[in-house]
Amino acid sequence: MQLFYCILIGFFGLLVGSFLNVVIVRLPKMLQKNWEQECHEFLGQKPETQAATSPSPYNLCFPRSHCCHCQRQLSWYENIPLFSYIFLKGRCRSCKTTISRIYPVVELLASLVSFVVAQHFFNSPLLIPALILSLSLIVLSFIDFEHQILPDCITLFLLWLGLGLSAVDLSVSPADAILGAIAGYLSLWSIYWLFKFFTHKEGLGYGDFKLLALLGAWCGYSALPFILLIASVTGSIVGLTLILCFNRDRRAPLAFGPYIALGGWLTFMWSQPILSFYHHLVLW
Numbered sequence: 001m002q003l004f005y006c007i008l009i010g011f012f013g014l015l016v017g018s019f020l021n022v023v024i025v026r027l028p029k030m031l032q033k034n035w036e037q038e039c040h041e042f043l044g045q046k047p048e049t050q051a052a053t054s055p056s057p058y059n060l061c062f063p064r065s066h067c068c069h070c071q072r073q074l075s076w077y078e079n080i081p082l083f084s085y086i087f088l089k090g091r092c093r094s095c096k097t098t099i100s101r102i103y104p105v106v107e108l109l110a111s112l113v114s115f116v117v118a119q120h121f122f123n124s125p126l127l128i129p130a131l132i133l134s135l136s137l138i139v140l141s142f143i144d145f146e147h148q149i150l151p152d153c154i155t156l157f158l159l160w161l162g163l164g165l166s167a168v169d170l171s172v173s174p175a176d177a178i179l180g181a182i183a184g185y186l187s188l189w190s191i192y193w194l195f196k197f198f199t200h201k202e203g204l205g206y207g208d209f210k211l212l213a214l215l216g217a218w219c220g221y222s223a224l225p226f227i228l229l230i231a232s233v234t235g236s237i238v239g240l241t242l243i244l245c246f247n248r249d250r251r252a253p254l255a256f257g258p259y260i261a262l263g264g265w266l267t268f269m270w271s272q273p274i275l276s277f278y279h280h281l282v283l284w
Helices: 002-043 084-087 103-122 127-147 153-166 175-197 206-219 220-246 259-269 271-283
Strands: none
Touching: 002 103, 002 127, 084 103, 103 127, 103 259, 103 271, 127 153, 127 206, 127 259, 153 206, 175 206, 175 220, 175 259, 206 220, 206 259, 220 259, 220 271
16 A cells, blocks of 8 residues: 555656756746846836837746747647657657757656655655655756756745744754754855855855755754765765766866755655764764
8 A cells, every 4th residue: 555655656746747847947047037127127227129028928837838949839748757758759749859858857856756755754744845845856956957046936935844844843843943944054154255265266155055054944953964964975976077077177166056955855854864874983
């Protein structure tokens, strides 16, 4: 029964993964449009183009799914998560342009993560909140990887949700959640200003502060060292691999958000085994 239940949740995650792709692609563009509009309003300038004065609807619902190259609207059978990509052999049916591999990767990752969360929180009131956190971290990771931004509309929502769950004793205690949020933000904020003072460069973004703050609200302040340790190790490994194996410019910025998200998710899911392993190493 539990296995069937988890598979069902995994299939649900596959369907949600298709929507996550929409958010990953469209939300940065929506934010860009809003920032441009706010800049025009602040400076008292009129939009430069007619399209800016009467824009067509562009949000998470409109326009309908279409090929980014030829703009042809997709049929329902071209929108089936994962299976459509396999059926179409990774190419648009009309213009034969290669479809980004990010789409099936996100859908498959959302399905696998949902399955793991369902197994871990089977018959737990934390199941739905854990799914929301996990799937949202996927969105944040891919957006940050591509655009080096972590949208406030997601990070702040998750921060308040984590604090709210602590108030009803569904996650950590309220004191742990509040201290976790404060310590998570101030720790990276302090590192940011120290790095900037000595190097006159910006090594982190404010979105990273908020991301660690929300993870502190979900996991508690005691989990922050493990989150940062996992994030630092994985980020270093990936960064060195890109530089040594793929000739990436070492001066090019590398998004840190995906590694914070990974460390936070692993700690949220398996905090007790991680703590036990740490104590074992210390005592040994």
